[in-house]
Amino acid sequence: MGDALWWIVLFLVASTGTLILGLVSKWIDRKVTARVHFRVGPPWYQPFADIIKLLGKETIVPEHASPGFLLAPLIGFAATCLAATMIWVANINPKGGYVGDLIVVLYLLAIPSLMLVLGGSLSGNPHASVGAGREMKLLLAYELPLILAVLAVILGMQSSGVAGARTLSLGAIARGGMRGPVASAACVVGALIAFFCIHAKLGLVPFDIAEAETEIMGGPLVEYSGPPLALFYMTRAMLFATLPLFLVTVFWGGLGPGVGGWALGFVKYLVIVVGMVLVRNTNPRVRIDHALKFFWFGLTPLGILALAFAMVS
Amino acid sequence: MGLKLWALKKSPWVYHANVGACNNCDIEIVNCLTPAFDVERFGMLLVPSPRHADALLVTGICTRQAKPRLQELYRQTPKPCVVFCIGACACSMGIFADGYHAAGPVDEVIKEVDPNAIIAYVPGCPPRPQAIIAGAVKALNSLG
Numbered sequence: 001m002g003d004a005l006w007w008i009v010l011f012l013v014a015s016t017g018t019l020i021l022g023l024v025s026k027w028i029d030r031k032v033t034a035r036v037h038f039r040v041g042p043p044w045y046q047p048f049a050d051i052i053k054l055l056g057k058e059t060i061v062p063e064h065a066s067p068g069f070l071l072a073p074l075i076g077f078a079a080t081c082l083a084a085t086m087i088w089v090a091n092i093n094p095k096g097g098y099v100g101d102l103i104v105v106l107y108l109l110a111i112p113s114l115m116l117v118l119g120g121s122l123s124g125n126p127h128a129s130v131g132a133g134r135e136m137k138l139l140l141a142y143e144l145p146l147i148l149a150v151l152a153v154i155l156g157m158q159s160s161g162v163a164g165a166r167t168l169s170l171g172a173i174a175r176g177g178m179r180g181p182v183a184s185a186a187c188v189v190g191a192l193i194a195f196f197c198i199h200a201k202l203g204l205v206p207f208d209i210a211e212a213e214t215e216i217m218g219g220p221l222v223e224y225s226g227p228p229l230a231l232f233y234m235t236r237a238m239l240f241a242t243l244p245l246f247l248v249t250v251f252w253g254g255l256g257p258g259v260g261g262w263a264l265g266f267v268k269y270l271v272i273v274v275g276m277v278l279v280r281n282t283n284p285r286v287r288i289d290h291a292l293k294f295f296w297f298g299l300t301p302l303g304i305l306a307l308a309f310a311m312v313s
Numbered sequence: 314m315g316l317k318l319w320a321l322k323k324s325p326w327v328y329h330a331n332v333g334a335c336n337n338c339d340i341e342i343v344n345c346l347t348p349a350f351d352v353e354r355f356g357m358l359l360v361p362s363p364r365h366a367d368a369l370l371v372t373g374i375c376t377r378q379a380k381p382r383l384q385e386l387y388r389q390t391p392k393p394c395v396v397f398c399i400g401a402c403a404c405s406m407g408i409f410a411d412g413y414h415a416a417g418p419v420d421e422v423i424k425e426v427d428p429n430a431i432i433a434y435v436p437g438c439p440p441r442p443q444a445i446i447a448g449a450v451k452a453l454n455s456l457g
Contacts, residue, residue, distance in 0.1 A: 030353070039351040045323070046356055052320035053367070057391040060364060218361035225364035225391040 014088045015081035015238075022237035023047040025273050029240070032277045047237065054230035062223045064124030072122065073224070073231035076115030080235050083108035084242045086170065091245075091255040091265075094171030102168045102250075106150065109246065112235050113139050113201065116210065119232075120220025131219020134288050135210035138200055141295035142207075146197040148303030149190035153250055156183030156310030174254030179313050186309035191251035193299050193306070198243040199276055200291070202236070206283040207291055244272040321367060321393065322453045324356040328366035328390070332383050332419070334373030337439040338400035342370055345442045352446060368395045368449070371419045374406040380416040384426045395431045395452055396423050399445060401438045431456075 026047045034041025061069060083105050089096045113135060120132030154168065157176050167173070178184045200207035211219040221232060248254060248268045255265030286294070331339055345352045346359060360366050363386050375383055387396065396419070401407040403419045416422065423430045435448035 034351075034353065037348050039348045040354045041351075042354055042356055049320045049323040049356060052316060053324045056317035056320060057367075057393070060389070060391055218365065221365075222362045223364060229365060 010089070011081065011085050014085040018081070018084040018088070018238050018241050019234060022234075022239070022241035023051070025240050025244075026237050028270075028273060029277045029280075032274060033281055036278070036281045051230050051233060051237075054233060055227050057226040059226040059228060062124055065223065066122040066124065069119065069122045069223075070228055072115045072119035073228045073235065076112040076119075077231045077235045077238075079108045079111035079115075080238045080242060084238060084245075087242060087245050087249055090170035090174050091249060094169075094175045097169055097171040099167060099169045102150070102154075102170045102173065105170060105246065106147070109201070109239075109243070110139070110143065112239060115235075116220045116232070119224065123220070123223040125223050127216045127218070127222045128220050130216050131210050131222070135220060137288050138207060138209060138291060141292045142197045142200040145193045145295055145299035145303045148300065148307055149193040149197070150250060152186045152190045152303065152306035152310040153178075155307065156186045156313055170249060174249045175257070182309050183313040186306040186313070187251055189302055189306040189309070191247065193303055194247050194251055195272065195275065196295075196299060198247060199279060200295070201243060202239055202276070204276060204280045206279075206286045208285060209288050209291060240273075244269050244276075247272055318456065322456060325367045325395075325449070325453060326358050326360045326365055327368045327370050327397075328360055328363045328386075329370045330363075330372075330383065330386055332371060332373045332379035332403075333376035333414075334400065334402060338372035338402070341439045341442055341445060342372070342399060345445055350442045350446060352449075355446075355449075357449070363389045364391065366390050366394065368397055370397045370399055371403050372399045373419075374402045374409050374412075375416050375419050375422045376414045377416045378414075380422055383419070383422055387423055387426055387430070393431070393456075395433060395456075396420075397445075397448065397452065398432060398434045400440060401436055404434045404436050407438070 024044075024047075027042070027044055030046065031041045059070075086097065086101055086105050086108070090101070117132045117135050117139070120128040120135070123129075153173065156178050157167070157173065167176075178187050203211055211221060216222075221229065224232060245255070248265060252268050253265075255262055255269075329339065329342055344350065345357075357368075363369070367390075369387065369390060371383065373379075387394075398404045398419045402409065406415055406418045409415055420430075420432045420434075423432060431452075433448055433452035435445055437444050440448070
């Protein structure tokens with residue numbers, strides 16, 4: 001009983017912390033975007049004000065919406081909270097996880113996109129259906145290279161003291177090292193692939209095809225208002241913090257032990273976040289078939305190359 | 314001032330609806346988002362769907378064809394919301410008042426649906442972006 005209570009407290013603390021980190025990262029995004037445009041940009045509390053305002057508006061459920069319309073954002077938010085908790089546990093206490101939690105985190109991180117598709121399909125709006133279809137195709141596109149990159153890291157890991165070599169435990173990968181320079185090269189290529197995959201997972205330009213504002217009026221989110229929209233916004237903010245943390249944990253050495261390790265870890269996190277913001281501001285939106293070609297015929301061969309490096313080392 | 318009202322004032326998301334304008338007012342509205350005037354520092358974002366909006370920026374006299382659609386748009390915007398009549402045409406139909414296609418200035422059309430609607434007027438032909446920003450700030454300050 002005490003053990004379960006401890007996990008619940010940990011879950012609440014990790015979720016709240018990740019939400020706050022995500023909202024601050026969203027502010028960094030808007031501020032850097034504004035400076036790139038030679039503008040001033042919003043104050044630091046802007047994302048918090050956005051969420052509080054959305055929570056105070058009325059919820060309108062359209063007449064043609066199917067049941068589950070209001071459930072989709074809740075499931076997406078819950079999955080993101082759980083994935084964030086598991087990634088923090090892997091970094092703070094590597095032995096606290098279990099073998100296979102890497103696969104669970106990969107599944108959990110796919111759920112928010114699926115809930116976007118579900119919510120859009122249940123909206124009863126043709127714009128939302130088009131957006132949901134595009135998000136489905138994008139999901140098919142970027143999951144493949146991401147899995148190959150993660151596989152390359154798993155195969156290239158050296159035997160570590162935490163749980164042995166070739167392990168599927170996030171904690172072991174966070175603290176472990178790669179087997180020599182060739183495997184490290186595989187890790188670097190994997191990090192590059194993962195950078196583009198998480199960029200697409202977040203729905204940032206050039207891959208914001210699903211929620212194309214000027215084309216399909218907001219895509220899957222067109223019929224959402226008030227608190228359900230706030231949940232989608234919070235899910236996206238938490239993903240904005242969780243996905244770079246996932247990248248740092250799996251591909252870039254993790255938020256290491258000791259004060260120096262944690263400080264270096266947050267510098268790595270900031271590098272990834274600012275990198276995503278700069279890519280977002282210097283690219284146009286691509287068509288869905290261009291995105292598919294980029295992920296399947298551009299990044300997937302790179303992933304196979306990383307896999308080859310890892311197996312050869 | 315409660316937390317809800319503070320958040321509404323600090324983060325007004327706008328939806329732009331053109332119900333029969335000549336496009337001059339629309340250009341001036343989009344100018345507000347450019348780096349020279351930058352309304353994003355007030356938290357104002359242009360949103361793609363009326364369901365996400367707190368403020369409707371309505372331009373143009375309301376034509377006969379657009380009248381039921383403007384009323385539907387207002388009903389789809391979650392309350393509390395403010396309606397901004399941007400330009401002389403939205404405020405009072407101006408020189409087009411006697412046209413066969415004119416179906417009432419925007420405030421009368423909205424008041425048919427909701428007599429207690431909060432409506433703000435920004436006159437001008439077209440109003441400069443400075444006037445639009447001043448009108449928005451005055452309307453937000455009066456909400457408290």
